[in-house]
Amino acid sequence: MHVEHIGIAVKNCQDANQLFEKLLGVEPYKAEKVESEAVNTSFFSVGNTKIELLEATAEHSAIAKFIEKKGEGIHHIAFEVEDIHAEMERLRSQGFQLLNEAPKRGADNKLVCFVHPKTANGVLVELCQEIRE
Ligand SMILES: CC[C@H](C(=O)O)C(=O)SCCNC(=O)CCNC(=O)[C@H](O)C(C)(C)COP(=O)(O)OP(=O)(O)OC[C@H]1O[C@@H](n2cnc3c(N)ncnc32)[C@H](O)[C@@H]1OP(=O)(O)O
Numbered sequence: 333m334h335v336e337h338i339g340i341a342v343k344n345c346q347d348a349n350q351l352f353e354k355l356l357g358v359e360p361y362k363a364e365k366v367e368s369e370a371v372n373t374s375f376f377s378v379g380n381t382k383i384e385l386l387e388a389t390a391e392h393s394a395i396a397k398f399i400e401k402k403g404e405g406i407h408h409i410a411f412e413v414e415d416i417h418a419e420m421e422r423l424r425s426q427g428f429q430l431l432n433e434a435p436k437r438g439a440d441n442k443l444v445c446f447v448h449p450k451t452a453n454g455v456l457v458e459l460c461q462e463i464r465e
Pocket residue numbers: 339366369371373384386394395397398401406407408410431437438439440442444446448449450454455456458
């Protein structure tokens with residue numbers, strides 16, 4: 333398992349892109365809208381991991397709620413796994429609360445699921461598996 337990306341909630345991807353370009357010295361390699369999560373995302377490659385900027389596209393978005401409550405900032409940590417179904421079963425058996433019954437399509441060509449922060453020391457954890465066509 334390795335940290336696939338760190339998700340950061342931002343009010344506006346365009347503004348945050350400019351800030352992270354200055355911070356990281358690289359341009360984002362991808363911008364992607366994920367309708368199912370009501371987010372726009374922007375990805376920066378940093379070493380062997382990534383920064384995922386997330387902007388809400390609707391009031392019901394998890395990102396909109398997060399920013400309303402906590403402001404902009406680190407939102408989640410995503411770990412890449414080989415077999416997301418097996419990992420979901422393993423985590424369930426370990427007592428973690430999963431937020432989705434089955435993996436769903438995320439950004440950047442991944443299947444994803446989430447672990448409720450209240451069962452992970454206050455950290456929203458995402459598991460992601462590369463979609464192998
Ligand atoms: C999939 C596209 C992309 C990708 O990588 O591919 C993404 O990463 S999309 C990311 C956005 N989508 C999600 O986050 C989906 C999973 N999240 C959720 O289902 C909700 O956000 C949930 C359940 C974590 C919280 O929703 P809820 O409606 O319960 O909001 P509350 O404000 O009532 O929160 C309850 C409780 O949890 C704490 N909380 C909420 N968000 C976070 C967080 N990101 N990190 C840590 N803790 C969080 C919140 O403070 C509340 O705690 P309390 O002690 O009661 O105040």
